[in-house]
Amino acid sequence: MALLSVDQLNVRFDTSDGVVHAVRGLSFEVNASEVLAIVGESGSGKSQSAFAIMGLLASNGNATGSVQFKGDELLNKPTDYLNRIRATGIAMVFQDALAALNPYMRIADQMTEVLVYHFGLSQREALAQSIAMLDAVRIPDAKNRIRLFPHEFSGGMQQRVMIAMALLCKPALLIADEPTTALDVTVQAEIMDLLAEVRREMNMSMILITHDLGVVAGYSDTVMVLYAGQVVESAPVQTLFDSPGHPYTIGLLNSILRLDTEDNALYAIPGTPPNLLLRQSGCPFVERCEFAIERCHSENPALNEYRLENVTRSRACHVEINS
């Protein structure tokens, strides 16, 4: 049985302008100690998928479908029920660590409350474990710096604190939502290496959310490409890089800055994603697709599983592509 299995997840938001279809028909599985990367442009529904799994959608949002963690259904369950799984079963690292940490609380208090609540530790034990976890994510002088407030750390250190906080209860699954997007390029690699290291040591599963296909290469097993709230392609990471099967994936790969080629000009996919308020009939990528045929305008392609060179993968496209 998969650790996490998501089936036909839909996320919709009621707004004054109408219904926003942020996620449509998302299905995937994460097995024990597996890393799944979810890749897509800003606004493609990555964060909302994660929030739906954790039961953290905004009050105007609602989710349908199924999310099962170790066989337990999580979707639309009451807060008390979810709280037994949050932090201890599934933990989350958020994109903007400074905003995600409470600016009015010392790091010590933000960390110890998790251990005190979930494991009933005493304040002293909780503090000792929190300091140990900050040491583990290599925050220097953790013993003293745990007394500081979030804004007194650098961006990279804030993200380390965020990671340490998420790891406190040794979750089986870590969802890292763009963990390096807010950081300097030099710090990004450090944080990714740290995540990979703690994941290996704790034998955790991970969902790595990013808008940068370049990040996933060394750090994930499977990649799922999201476009306008839908999965357009899903494949083992090496397969995806070697033979992308969807025009959008090809565009994403082309837009990664290749240091190994002469041509450093950054390629960008022309056009913008569709408005999620309008539910169109065709493929969501059709307006930006250089391969589009007539059928793409009228019929949204389903996600089809297929085998190629002994690898199981899936894609949602009407057109045969030989890449």
Place this chain on the structure above:
Amino acid sequence: MLTYIVRRLIIAIPTLLILVVLSFTLMHAAPGGPFTADREVPPEILANLEARYGLDQPFVVQVFVYLKNVVLHFDFGPSFVYKDRTVNEIIANGFPITLTYGAIAFAVAVFFGVALGVAAATHHNRWIDYFAVGIAIGAQVLPNFVLAPILVLVFTLMLGWLPGGGWEYDQPRYIIMPVIALATSFLASIARITRSSMLEVLNAQHVRTARAKGLPSHRVILSHVLKPALLPVLSYLGPTFVTMITGSVVIDMFFSTGGIGLSLVNAALNRDYSVMMGITILIGALTIGFNLLIDILYAWIDPKIRY
């Protein structure tokens, strides 16, 4: 922190001095004021004034004398209207009354206002929310000069439960109606500010983190929402407290409570400039003092404020 407080105090002191000098200057310049010759002043009072201010002295000297009396002795001088009363006596008579019902009304407004705002925000778009918003709007469109007679009509004339006016320090039944009349609109404002501020903070990213940590809802509210949500309320409370413990003219008139609000109106009507000046300076000093207190509280609560 300490240097911050000291620095703020050092700024507050000249502000106060300027306030005193300015009100004296205004009074001096006012047409028909006590220092102009076009007004008949009883000889006893004129003698009083002469002795106190040295009206034959140059203006600068007069200001200095007034300033010295206020600052060194908290002495606002004699009344311009009542022969045998000083401004200090008038304030000492009315201010404790206003302070009593004002402070109680303030406590009531803060407690119920915050509670109502929090309840509304945590039950957003449910009946508690609509109920709270309804009350807040109702209380806000009902000014206290309308509410006060309604209270008297119901509780005094119809039910006969409470006296329609007067003041006894040791008898709560004299305090109830002034407190309700004064507190209601402030309670509504506090509830409204609390609610909208709570709703904003509830959507903040750090609150989502707190939920992701699996903390129970009440813990999330208590330790992650309340503090940031109450900061805007706090900044409203400083000036509000001063307003509530000083000038409730309407309350003093309707309930004959004998507070300082009435003294101020009487002084204005009688052109008792020294009383007006005294009360103005008192209110000004309280305003400066409480704003200072709120700023210090802010700095204490918000770790991001640099002193």
